[in-house]
Amino acid sequence: MQHPRTYWRPIPDPTGGRWRLAGGWVGFSRLERLTRGGPPEIVEDAPDDVLAALTAPRPPVLGVSMDRPRVMGIVNVTPDSFSDGGCWDADGAAHGRDLLAAGADMLDIGGESTRPGAAEVPVADEIVRVAPVIAALAGAALSVDTRKAAVARAAVAAGAGLVNDVSGLDFDTGMAAAVAERGAAICLMHAQGVPQTMQDDPRYDDVLLDVHDALADRIARAVAAGIPRDRIVVDPGIGFGKTQAHNLAILRRIGLFHGLGAPVLLGVSRKRFVGTIGGADTPADRDPGTLALTLAAVAQGIQIHRVHDVAGIRQGLSLWQAVEGTQT
Template identity: 45%
Template sequence: MSDSVYLRPIGIAPGPQSEHGNAVRLAGGMVYASRFAVILRRGGQIVERWLASPGTIDDVFAKLPEEVGAEAEAQWSNLRMAHPALSLGARTIQLDQPQIMGILNVTPDSFSDGGAFLDDPEAGRAHAAAMLEAGAAIIDIGGESTRPGAKATWEGEENERVLPAIAYCSSMGAAISIDTRRAGVMEAALDAGAALVNDVSGLRFDPRSIELVADRGCPVVIMHAPGKGEDLHADGAYGNVIFDVFDALKERRDAAIAAGIERSRIILDPGIGFGKSVRDNLSLINALPMFHALGQPLLLGASRKRMIGALSKEAAVEDRLGGSIALAIAGMNAGVQLLRVHDVAETVQARNVWRGLRDAALTDFADLPE
């Protein structure tokens, strides 16, 4: 039976001073970690779990089987890796703090705002402008609903939906992401002014997509979804959702690199709500800091999703702002770099207050004796 190892930060500190310097900066962001669980699995079962600090991590690594030693060292390095800024056309997006990605759906049937901006370009233009003015770093444009039970969209129809939206967002100088799983739509969108591909299938749905992204040299978001065909929500059975999603994202990361996609251009998304139960989603959000061990920037897309309604007396989609902000803050506390949201102004305000608290925390312990 093969062994596998995972490094999970479990002690989040307000700053290194509070731990007398015995803390590391997660992924070059504004979150610090002082304690870590080093987890050894064999045949899919946890066989050992050690607790470590930055000062004792080498001692714990010495106890690991030789076959996972290099992987443990790589994950430890990844947790401390500062990621370069994203270059999206003329825009540069720094990843040393949480950035907000605003959602623009040009679909008739998306779960939240389907139909609102599809047949009314002026409404879509106004919404995009409002998101940019509120502080969105990226506008994510999608022309196909991926909610459970949604019908597949023909590629030509998807292009007809997204290309006008890309045109008016591009005219505003926006950094644009195209939310699609079809290579033809990716190609047309990139030609029209999009600079980032956001593929909810993890570059699995369309066999041409991984080669296209490699050839175009654009950044890409690789999301986890269990379904391999039209229904991305299918086959959502997990032995342990945290480790299973971690392993699946690692496999897709490696496949993308092998296909020629530069590692610095890969962003990973655990796929909240895609083929996952409420419990699965909550477990993944609690475990988000561990995903920095994959060595890529992280995106969290939990805005207005069904789990919020399930925890809030089945609150309607339009009444899920509070839960969306709570999940966004959970992502910030985990060091997530990109937050994909519907409610941009409110999330930016929450981010700014959170950032102020983090900045203040760096001097809270300045008078401690050395």
């Protein structure tokens, strides 16, 4: 008889805890044990390999240590991104410098919108959008937001050190090899479907565990292609082929993804469900809701936060640190 797979979520302990989560700022003493179809159980211990994966310090990303929450500023050089399309495509480098001055630890430069319903951008057009901006910002900790191997190669040649692939290697079969041969890092995001259709009717057996397993599979594929584990970041893909209920289920237990042994990136900034719940129709009015979700994720040890409003998030983190007495 085959026993159901077991999943482990560390429960943050505000008093300090027996163990440090991912070598970071959160401690934990108990865990939530999850199985498919069964009720969650609170336990006091876990197998040694589970604790090793949960407690091992995470490697730096783009030379930035993961021992505190990090802010990734969004630089969209696109005419049609949902929040700021057309705002920065004329001078994305200047916007990037402003975000760095506001406290961004790293920048994510994207030349193709992946909002729900967005159309694919030709490779040549995407390269023309992102490569000059990356070159102008060379020296900073830079990521390129692309699904395409050819764009990734051009971006890394221009100065990017991380490829943020929202398809998690599913869109372009050559992506893993391109990242490996260039010696770059990769962020593997989970998405169900492609932007044009991903929000039509997304369904899961158990969204939290399905996304976890899909990311574990993507990590295995990346490693098999020659990408070292210490160059892999994961992202559960909030809003990418997920309903509001799916998003909230992931956010409530996002600490589960620490068990994958990689830094975790969260992208909730200004997304539609933030406005739906918070009563903010305009994306720019969703920054308070974004901050609330960011701080909730920080309390679960999530390391990288991809945001539009760097100054606001940085301010919120500073206040959170002052109240909690932790380093941010």
